[in-house]
Amino acid sequence: MSGKEPVAVVGIGQTKHVAARRDVSLAGLVREAARRALDDAALDWADIDAVVIGKAPDFFEGVMMPELYLADALGAVGKPMLRVHTAGSVGGSTALVAAQLVAARVHGTVLTLAFEKQSESNAMWGLSLPIPFQQPLLAGAGGFFAPHVRAYMRRTGAPDTVGSLVAYKDRRNALKNPYAHLHEHDITLAKVQASPMLWDPIRYSETCPSSDGACAMVLTDRAGAARAPHPPAWLHGGAMRSEPTLFAGKDFVSPQAGKDCAADVYRQAGITDPRREVDAVEMYVPFSWYEPMWLENLGFADEGEGWKLTESGVTELDGDLPVNPSGGVLSTNPIGASGMIRFAEAALQVRGQAGEHQVEGARRALGHAYGGGAQFFSMWLVGAEPPTT
Amino acid sequence: MSPAPAPQALSAPLVVEFPFTRSLGPVQSAFLTGLRERTVLGVRTERGQVLVPPVEYDPETAGELRDLVQVAETGTVTTWAWNPEPRRGQPLATPFAWVLVRFDGADTALLHALDAPGPDAVRTGLRVRVRWAAERTGAITDIACFEPHDSAPDTGPTTHDGRFDDPVSGIVAPARLDYTYTPGRAQSDHLTALTDRRIVGERCPSCHKVYVPPRGACPTCGVATTDHVEVGPRGTVTTFCIVNIKAKNAMNDAIEVPYVYAHIALDGADLALHGRIGGIPYDQVRMGLRVEPVWTDGARHPDHYRPTGEPDADYDTYKELL
Numbered sequence: 236m237s238g239k240e241p242v243a244v245v246g247i248g249q250t251k252h253v254a255a256r257r258d259v260s261l262a263g264l265v266r267e268a269a270r271r272a273l274d275d276a277a278l279d280w281a282d283i284d285a286v287v288i289g290k291a292p293d294f295f296e297g298v299m300m301p302e303l304y305l306a307d308a309l310g311a312v313g314k315p316m317l318r319v320h321t322a323g324s325v326g327g328s329t330a331l332v333a334a335q336l337v338a339a340r341v342h343g344t345v346l347t348l349a350f351e352k353q354s355e356s357n358a359m360w361g362l363s364l365p366i367p368f369q370q371p372l373l374a375g376a377g378g379f380f381a382p383h384v385r386a387y388m389r390r391t392g393a394p395d396t397v398g399s400l401v402a403y404k405d406r407r408n409a410l411k412n413p414y415a416h417l418h419e420h421d422i423t424l425a426k427v428q429a430s431p432m433l434w435d436p437i438r439y440s441e442t443c444p445s446s447d448g449a450c451a452m453v454l455t456d457r458a459g460a461a462r463a464p465h466p467p468a469w470l471h472g473g474a475m476r477s478e479p480t481l482f483a484g485k486d487f488v489s490p491q492a493g494k495d496c497a498a499d500v501y502r503q504a505g506i507t508d509p510r511r512e513v514d515a516v517e518m519y520v521p522f523s524w525y526e527p528m529w530l531e532n533l534g535f536a537d538e539g540e541g542w543k544l545t546e547s548g549v550t551e552l553d554g555d556l557p558v559n560p561s562g563g564v565l566s567t568n569p570i571g572a573s574g575m576i577r578f579a580e581a582a583l584q585v586r587g588q589a590g591e592h593q594v595e596g597a598r599r600a601l602g603h604a605y606g607g608g609a610q611f612f613s614m615w616l617v618g619a620e621p622p623t624t
Numbered sequence: 625m626s627p628a629p630a631p632q633a634l635s636a637p638l639v640v641e642f643p644f645t646r647s648l649g650p651v652q653s654a655f656l657t658g659l660r661e662r663t664v665l666g667v668r669t670e671r672g673q674v675l676v677p678p679v680e681y682d683p684e685t686a687g688e689l690r691d692l693v694q695v696a697e698t699g700t701v702t703t704w705a706w707n708p709e710p711r712r713g714q715p716l717a718t719p720f721a722w723v724l725v726r727f728d729g730a731d732t733a734l735l736h737a738l739d740a741p742g743p744d745a746v747r748t749g750l751r752v753r754v755r756w757a758a759e760r761t762g763a764i765t766d767i768a769c770f771e772p773h774d775s776a777p778d779t780g781p782t783t784h785d786g787r788f789d790d791p792v793s794g795i796v797a798p799a800r801l802d803y804t805y806t807p808g809r810a811q812s813d814h815l816t817a818l819t820d821r822r823i824v825g826e827r828c829p830s831c832h833k834v835y836v837p838p839r840g841a842c843p844t845c846g847v848a849t850t851d852h853v854e855v856g857p858r859g860t861v862t863t864f865c866i867v868n869i870k871a872k873n874a875m876n877d878a879i880e881v882p883y884v885y886a887h888i889a890l891d892g893a894d895l896a897l898h899g900r901i902g903g904i905p906y907d908q909v910r911m912g913l914r915v916e917p918v919w920t921d922g923a924r925h926p927d928h929y930r931p932t933g934e935p936d937a938d939y940d941t942y943k944e945l946l
Contacts, residue, residue, distance in 0.1 A: 257793060260649030262680050266688075280686035297644035297799045307679055310686030355645045367636035367805045368815050370899075370925040378885050381865030386946040389863070389911055389939070434885075435866035479843035483833035483894035487946060 239338040241621050243460035243467035244582040246276030246453030252416040252567040255354035256447040261301060262308035265350050268449035269309055272346065276453040277464045280310030283453070284342035289319040289329030289349040290571030291606075294361035296352055309346065321475070323519070323606030325349060326574025327613030330452060330602075331473045334615070337454050338470075344459050350449035351569035358445070358570060377442055377522065379608065381434035383487040384524040388436065390488060393527060393542035395436060399427040400545055401523035402441045402565055408552055409562025411591035416446045416567040441523035441565070448569035450576045457621075468582035471599070471622050472503030473615040480608035487609060493532040496612040500601070501534070504616045509534050513616070514597040515584045516550075516558045517577040519604045520565055526550065526558055533603065533614075552592065560584065560592040574604025578615055585619040634812045638805040643798045651680045653793055654692055654786035659766035661788055662756055664695050666730050666781060674781050676730035692786040695729035696778035699770075701750040702726050702733045706743040713800070715769050721746045725770055728778035737769040751775055762792030810840030810849065817854075818924050823917070825893055827851040833894040856890035859929070860937040861913040862945050863887050866906050884909045888929055889945045896945055903930030912936035 248271025250256070256264055265288075273279060286309050293299050302318040309316070319329040326349035333347035358376075365371070388395065403424045409415035410422075430440035460467045476496035478485070485491075497509075506512045518529045530541035535556060544550055550558035559565070561580040564573050581602035583589040594600075599618045605611060648656060651667060655678050658665040667678030668691040675683075682689050704723045710716055715737035723746070724733035739755065740746050753773035760766035807815065810826055814837045817824040825836030826849035833842065834853050841848050864886035884906050887896035901909050902918065914934040917926030 257647045258649070260647055260652060260680065263649040266681065294640075294642075297642060297797065307681040307683045307686070310681075312683055312686070352647075355647060357642065361642075364640055365638065367638055368634060368807055368811070368924065378865055378867055382863040382885070382887050383946075385865060385911070386863040390943070390946070431868065432866070433869050435868065435882075437865070481895060482843040483828075483831070483835065484844065484944070485895070 240340050240456045242334045242337045242470040243455050243457070243463070244452055244470070244586070244617065245455050245460060245463035245465070245467045246272040246274075246278065246451075247579045247583060247588075248272030248275060248451045249414045249576065249579065250448045251414055252446045252448035252569055254416065254444070254446065256352065257354070261296065261298065261350070261352055262305055264352060264447065265305055265348055265449045265451075266308045268350070268451040269346060269348055272451035272453050275465065276455075278344070278453060283310060283314065283344055283346045285315040285317070285336060285345045286311040287317045287319060287329055287333040287336070287345060287347045289325040289575070291322060291325060291351055291358070292320075292361055295356035295358055295570065297356070309348065321606055321611040321613065323521075323570055324574050324604040324611040324613045325606060326450065326572050326576065327578055327602065327604030327615070328475055328574070328611070330454075330575055330578045331475060331613055331615060333452075333454050334470055334473055337456055340456070344453060344455040346451060346453055347575070348449060348451040349572040349575040351571040352447045353445040353569060354447050375434075377434040377437050380522050381437045383609070384522065385436055387488045387524060387528050391539040391542060394546075397527060397542045397545050398436070398438065398441045398523040399424060401520065401526040402427045404551055405520070405523070405559050405563045405565040408560050408592055409566035411552070412561045412566070413590070414567070415562040416444050416448070417562070437522050437524070443521040443564045443568040444566070446567055446569040448567065448572050450572045450579050452575070452579055452582070465588065466586050466619070468585045468617040468619070469621045471616045471618045472500040474499035474503070475611070475613045477612070478610050480610050488528060489532045489538070490609050490612070492610065493529070493605065493612045494534070496614050497533045500614045500616050504599070504618075506616070509601075510536070510556065513556070513599050513601050515560060515581065515594040515600040516556065517561060517563070517580040517600065517602050518558060519574060519577055520559060520563050521568065523565060529603065530558070533601070552594065557594045560589065560594055562592075574606070574613060577604055578602035581615070582617050585617050587619075633806055633809060634815055635804060635806045638803040640801040640803065641799065643796050646795050646797055648793055648795065649680055650690065650786070651678050651692070653791050654788070656762040656764070656766075656795065657788045657791045658786075659764070660760045660762040660792065662697070662760075663784070664697055664727055664754070665692050665784055665786060666695050666727070667691060668693055673731040674729060675732045676727050677734050692784045693729070693781035694784040695727040695781045697727070697754040698773060698775050698778055699725045699727040699730070699752055700777070701738065701746070701748055701752060703748055704738065704746050706746065715765070720769065723752070723770060725752055729781035736767055739769045739771050745772065763795055808840055810838040813852065814838055815924065821919050822854055823856045823890060824852050824854050827853050834892055835895065836890060836893040836897055853892060855892035856917065858914060858916045858932055859888045859890035859893070860942050861886045861901065861909065861911060861915060862889050862896050862942045863911055864901065864909055866909075882906045886929070888915060889942055894945070899926065900928040901930070902928040910936065912939060912942065
């Protein structure tokens with residue numbers, strides 16, 4: 236036996252993401268997503284060989300090492316259970332660690348899950364500890380990223396209307412996704428454009444919500460895929476890259492780690508022209524302007540050209556390169572789960588199971604996540620066909 | 625020649641404190657509401673064991689557990705450890721024993737405090753009973769502690785539907801962590817220089833980039849930085865945002881919105897630091913604006929940065945710092 240074992244996604248489960256799930260504990264929340272993923276794969280707890288779980292910093296909910304407490308709920312007793320932690324990109328990194336366990340033939344079938352219960356937490360507080368001697372000047376996540384958006388606009392000459400177009404598109408896509416948090420049935424472009432400027436140039440409607448939710452996937456080998464009742468999504472490439480939060484020469488608009496991560500994924504998948512060869516993209520866009528920024532960073536557009544794809548409708552659900560058909564992070568943001576939701580939604584697309592937000596004929600899709608101060612990147616490319624190499 | 629004495633590194637307490645909320649779900653809701661009503665509930669597993677405290681999912685089979693039972697308020701100590709110096713927030717203020725108590729009718733034990741005069745009064749196998757708190761709210765603290773109680777083990781568990789009037793669905797769990805923060809040699813040097821209103825960074829001996837504030841090492845080259853470089857005081861606004869909402873954070877309360885939160889590349893520094901821009905209407909701040917720090921008495925850091933009146937910096941001079 237040589238080479239890596241092909242990895243198949245045979246089960247996907249999400250909770251209905253909402254502002255607050257006061258009816259369930261953390262255990263109840265993760266259980267719901269895991270059970271749905273098992274049902275999708277027609278498997279039970281005993282069929283799982285290992286569990287890989289991810290969430291954002293412990294301070295968010297104040298449960299230290301929640302993976303210990305959640306072992307019962309995820310049927311992990313007597314099995315290896317790992318926890319992955321890479322800030323906002325964690326959902327993606329978690330899925331990749333699980334995939335590597337299958338690819339390396341360490342385990343045959345792995346349950347992977349990521350979650351956040353933001354209603355029981357305070358992300359702003361959790362990220363803003365009162366460090367002694369430092370200047371108390373904090374502007375929140377939006378304040379951290381807004382200057383980079385302004386730098387992008389300056390660098391590319393993008394008109395200031397592009398951000399609203401992304402938010403308007405993603406919120407309309409979310410209306411077709413029953414699991415999305417925000418269902419703004421009366422959304423109009425004018426409403427997005429009229430929403431208050433929070434961290435100029437970022438408007439309220441161009442920011443992500445705060446959500447409770449979990450997402451789970453069952454990953455398995457060729458034998459497991461052959462037993463699966465529904466068509467699997469096959470992993471064609473996956474990679475992670477990191478860089479420091481701050482360093483001299485860091486490109487905040489288009490971080491090198493993101494470019495390198497995407498290049499590695501395309502190389503593994505044999506993709507030379509992502510713009511033509513990828514049918515759908517689920518990218519991590521917590522603030523609307525990150526769509527054009529990532530379009531460039533991920534190689535879908537030349538530097539300075541990303542906003543033109545957005546403006547011309549290429550990234551619409553019926554466009555040439557649909558971006559965030561699920562509604563994206565702008566419509567659903569249980570932080571720790573957000574990356575895994577991108578990966579899972581990419582898999583749903585190539586399985587043909589995305590329902591009303593299905594991209595017609597999607598054969599290859601990219602899932603993307605980033606986190607921290609744009610310093611952790613994780614991505615996977617999944618296809619409807621098994622990999623040939 | 626003796627080495628120069630190491631400069632005093634700074635140090636200060638860092639307290640991390642937050643009242644987290646918890647949604648309980650059906651099983652923990654019944655358990656904590658039961659304590660409020662002086663009723664101890666457990667849950668029966670698929671193999672018939674009784675778990676107290678109860679859990680939602682079977683530790684052995686992963687099955688969903690909802691079969692609640694009531695156990696006695698008496699039990700047996702299964703193991704213990706003496707706590708000679710209780711800390712803040714612990715169940716008792718006087719020395720006590722941490723105990724695992726298996727309630728009569730249960731197969732597992734619950735961690736709590738035992739009020740005993742000294743370690744000589746505690747042993748594994750000791751019979752105990754719950755001392756209920758006078759005021760109960762639906763929390764583990766409704767059990768004030770356990771106390772020694774000579775009694776024969778009670779009969780087995782009885783079925784309980786877990787239903788109570790006005791059930792508790794959530795709790796608040798305050799968390800507090802006490803740290804001592806020491807910023808280290810490089811940041812201490814930087815902070816000390818700030819008291820003389822000098823902004824001092826460090827240069828990487830390998831790539832020659834100047835880091836402000838310094839962190840003692842270059843993150844790109846992975847080597848220590850020791851060469852002090854005074855930068856500024858003037859600098860260039862590389863990019864910024866206008867903050868229109870007040871952060872829910874006490875540290876920021878003094879700052880009125882809107883204000884400009886800017887990245888400022890001080891002259892001689894190779895990356896921008898963050899600061900507030902004042903002395904100019906917020907809607908007139910622009911990329912390339914030349915600024916200088918404004919110091920106030922009693923504050924270590926510049927209060928804000930204000931325009932110098934120089935012509936704006938050319939975009940090409942700072943575009944690599946974005």
